[in-house]
Structure formats: structure tokens, C-alpha cells
Amino acid sequence: MATIEEAQEILEALGMPSAQTNRMSGLTLLALCGLKPNDPWSVANRTGCTVTKSIMSHVKEHYGIEYAPNTRETFRRQVLHQFIQGGIADYNPFEPDLPTNSPRAHYAITKAALTVVQAYGGEGWPGVRTTFLREQGSLAERHARDRDRAxxxxxxxxxxxxxxxxxxxxxxxxxxxxxxxxxxxxxxxxxxxxxxxxxxxxxxxxxxxxxxxxxxxxxxxxxxxxxxxxxxxxxxxxxxxxxxxxxxxxxxxxxxxxxxxxxxxxxxxxxxxxxxxxxxxxxxxxxxxxxxxxxxxxxxxxxxxxxxxxxx
The missing domain is CATH 3.40.1350.80 (BsuBI/PstI restriction endonuclease, C-terminal domain)
Known part of the structure; x- marks a missing residue:
């Protein structure tokens, strides 16, 4: 079932840094996938999600966790930005020409990450996870290399x-x-x-x-x-x-x-x-x-x- 803990496990398995495997990150992944607590991971889907009206509303409605309105920037800067870097989310994939400050700005899980998420818990999970890491790389490892260079x-x-x-x-x-x-x-x-x-x-x-x-x-x-x-x-x-x-x-x-x-x-x-x-x-x-x-x-x-x- 699509629990917060399993979402965090998936993010860790996909090479996200520890700061992006916390509860907020897990809830964001669930919202991007359109999943509710009793849904199997196999029914995850790809839709455009705004931060406030889609992600934060989904978390409140289906997981009973309400974040203050001013935390939307935390979702953007501490979760979604790193999801994009790690190949887990796309920015404005359905309307790529949107201006930066457009109210229709949205995020969606990438096709590659969706394939991995849908396979979670099944026999094909290890293989698709390995393929994802080979093609996308681990953001945690990239951050570690960047820190080492600095x-x-x-x-x-x-x-x-x-x-x-x-x-x-x-x-x-x-x-x-x-x-x-x-x-x-x-x-x-x-x-x-x-x-x-x-x-x-x-x-x-x-x-x-x-x-x-x-x-x-x-x-x-x-x-x-x-x-x-x-x-x-x-x-x-x-x-x-x-x-x-x-x-x-x-x-x-x-x-x-x-x-x-x-x-x-x-x-x-x-x-x-x-x-x-x-x-x-x-x-x-x-x-x-x-x-x-x-x-x-x-x-x-x-x-x-x-x-x-x-x-x-």
C-alpha cells in the first residue's frame, strides 16, 4: 500500500540525499503519483501538480497532514527542486513554455521514475531501480562529489x-x-x-x-x-x-x-x-x-x- 514510509524507502532507493527522504518528501512523491493510503503502488499515475492546490491539498485530504500556506516554498526549494535534479520530477512538462511566475506552473513525476514506482514491491523492482540509477544517477552521490570538489x-x-x-x-x-x-x-x-x-x-x-x-x-x-x-x-x-x-x-x-x-x-x-x-x-x-x-x-x-x- 502507498504509505509515507514506503515512499521514503523508494526515495532512498532512488539515490536521493537524506534531506529528501523525510516525511515531506515522501508525501510529495505520493501526491505526484496521485496515490491514496489504500492504493497499491502499481496504480501510480502521471499528472501535472501545482504545489498548493495539488500537492499540499492532496496531502491534507488523503493523509490528514496540513502544512501552513507559507511552507509551499519549502516544498519547492527543499523537495521539488531536488526531485528535478534527481530525475524524479519534471517542471512544467505539459506546458513547457509557461512563464516562471505563471499560476499554472506545475510538476509531474518523470516517466522513468513512474516506471520504478509502479514496480515497487514486485519482482521487477530491483531491475527497474538499477536501470533508473544507471541512467539517471544518484543525486546523493552527485552531491557528495560536489561537496568533495568544494x-x-x-x-x-x-x-x-x-x-x-x-x-x-x-x-x-x-x-x-x-x-x-x-x-x-x-x-x-x-x-x-x-x-x-x-x-x-x-x-x-x-x-x-x-x-x-x-x-x-x-x-x-x-x-x-x-x-x-x-x-x-x-x-x-x-x-x-x-x-x-x-x-x-x-x-x-x-x-x-x-x-x-x-x-x-x-x-x-x-x-x-x-x-x-x-x-x-x-x-x-x-x-x-x-x-x-x-x-x-x-x-x-x-x-x-x-x-x-x-x-x-
Missing amino acids: MIPVTVGDGNELRLSPGRHNELQKAIVEQFAPRFAPGAQLLYLGDTAKKDLFVNGVALQRLGIPINDHDKLPDVVIYDAERNWLFLVEAVTSHGPVSPKRVVELEEMLAACPAGIVYVSAFPDFKEFQKHLKGISWETEVWLSDAPDHMIHYDGDRFLGPRK
């Missing part, structure tokens, strides 16, 4: 490459590793590098433990930790794109955390540019350093008895 490659000191998730914060972290470290800590070793999507992307647990740094407190570490063995200096670098420079409060927290560390501590607030730096001028602690990635050869020193070095 990842930010970072080359660490040993020549290995890490991949950070896309975003301004991680662009700055890349600059810290590839531009700051070679200039101000040549030959130093990367010990820790977080990621906006994975906090412990790179952790040299052995080296951190040797330096008396609690390896179970990754969430308390700065964004980038670099160790210069020749000078026995530990660089703690915060990548600042919206908040979080090395403030007096942050210094106290880190000093308590690193009480057993024998290395000299160098605190650095890194900014992408002077404009971002200006936003945080009052929050930066004295006796720390500031580095701007758009002026990588220079450092701004906040007081202290030396240009660059440990506080004590």
Missing part, C-alpha cells in the same frame, strides 16, 4: 594533504598552516587542526601528550596548534572570521589547561583582513600576536617585552 585542500608540513570543509573560517585556517607557519615558525610541526564540520580533523595525540596537553580537551584547544621544537615554542592560533580572538579570558583558560606544558606559549589571533581585525580590536589580550592573512609577511604585536615569543 573541499579546501591543506598541505601540512610533512607533505600530506588534509581536506577542510568549504567556508571562510577554513580558508583562514588553510592560510595559517600554509602561510603563517612557514614564515614565523619554519620547520614547526602541526599538532592540531580543527574543522567547522569535524572538530578533530587532525590530532597528533602522541606529541600533544608529550607536551602535557590534555588530548581529551579538543573542544578547548584553539583552532590551530603548532609546535616549534627548535625554540620549544607552542603557537596557539585562533582563526577569527566572526568571533573568538585570543581575549584575556581565553588566555586564562588556556594557561590553566596548559599548566603542565613545558613549552613557551605564543598566542596568536589570525584574521583574514584588516576589516575583520578592526571588529575585534577591544577584545584582544595584551602580550599576544595578531596576523592578517592578506598581509602574511607582517605581524601586529600587542605590547610585551619582545616582538614574538612566549609570554613568560
